[in-house]
Amino acid sequence: MTWRLLAWSGIAVAALVPIIVGIWLLSLPAASAFRVPPAIANEERDAMLAALKPPKRTRPLIAIIGINDMTETTDYLMPYGILRRADVADVVTLATGPGPVTLFPVLKVEPDATIAAFDAAHPDGADYVIVPAMSRDDDPAVMQWIRHQAEQGAVIVGVCAGGKVVASTGLLDGRRATTHWFYLKDWRANHPAIQYVADRRIVVDRGVATTTGISASMPMSLTLIETIAGRGKAEAVAREIGLPSWDARHDSNAFKFTRPFALTAIQNTLAFWNREQLGLALVPGVDEVSLALVGDSWSRTYRSHAATFAATGDAVTTRNGLRIYPQAVAGSWPADRLLPAVGATPPAQALDQALAGIETRYGRSTADVVAMQLEYPRR
CATH class of the missing domain: 3.40.50.880 (Class I glutamine amidotransferase (GATase) domain)
Incomplete structure (x- = not known):
């Protein structure tokens, strides 16, 4: 009798979870409306x-x-x-x-x-x-x-x-x-x-x-x-x-926890079998701002994580003298999981390109989730 009661209790809780989650999602704002703020005096x-x-x-x-x-x-x-x-x-x-x-x-x-x-x-x-x-x-x-x-x-x-x-x-x-x-x-x-x-x-x-x-x-x-x-x-x-x-x-x-944000984050998190580790080449003289923005963005999708790689485990010196260690020692990375090289693109444009790449790979809603985390008004 006790086991039967516990079983029925478990079924009841399992049935309630989607209802509770649905009520919570409906309580969130439908979307963010962006406006151009007034100029600073x-x-x-x-x-x-x-x-x-x-x-x-x-x-x-x-x-x-x-x-x-x-x-x-x-x-x-x-x-x-x-x-x-x-x-x-x-x-x-x-x-x-x-x-x-x-x-x-x-x-x-x-x-x-x-x-x-x-x-x-x-x-x-x-x-x-x-x-x-x-x-x-x-x-x-x-x-x-x-x-x-x-x-x-x-x-x-x-x-x-x-x-x-x-x-x-x-x-x-x-x-x-x-x-x-x-x-x-x-x-x-x-x-x-x-x-x-x-x-x-x-x-x-x-x-x-x-x-x-x-x-x-x-x-x-x-x-x-x-x-x-x-x-x-x-x-x-x-x-x-x-x-x-x-x-x-x-x-x-314009920046708040919305229903689309929550839904996308939940959906991407639940798709754990489809998570990717994406390679980001770490080369001498790389612009540390672009590297940070690109790596950070691709690691906030709930679908992927960026990993820097280089041929050795030695620290690589960036454009402005900072020493960064690769997270993986590898001479190359599978082409289908290799992020575009961080090159001469200005950092703000590198961020826009990363968000565009995320949208292409995972959809607009995921790119919006990343931009929301960065508190970045997408252009």
């Missing part, structure tokens, strides 16, 4: 640039911090690549401990130094500290180091969900800020003293800056370049990376 733009002025050096020192175990790929590499390309500041990548930094969802890099070595070399601290998203928001070493840098006068910049890390330090309490749409609800609930600002890619308040999604690293980096070296230099770098225009405007309402 000159007064607001000028105030933001003034608030970001280098606090210490004529040629600023910019430190990008990560934990060795899972720091977000594009948050870590995109500011590095764009700012190093501009050559208006000294830019270093840091880790909390010795050894490489494993990035999520793809790539492994050798940082320039540990935070301890940085502190020994620069006891007066950085001018800017860029904080990516990390696998945990409250790493003790990260918390202590960011607070110390802020006390020394550094401008703290939380990139995307790196805003959660900055919030955990307490530096955002009482300040205006933003973060990635997916974490917004919990972020505000856990840190009620933060004054959330909608419809802005970049928000700056008293020495602390935050940005929206992963793709916001592009306008954020260009804004820093403009602050340091002027509008002309920023425009020149923007042309090089393939971004025709940039500013802080944003349509926050």
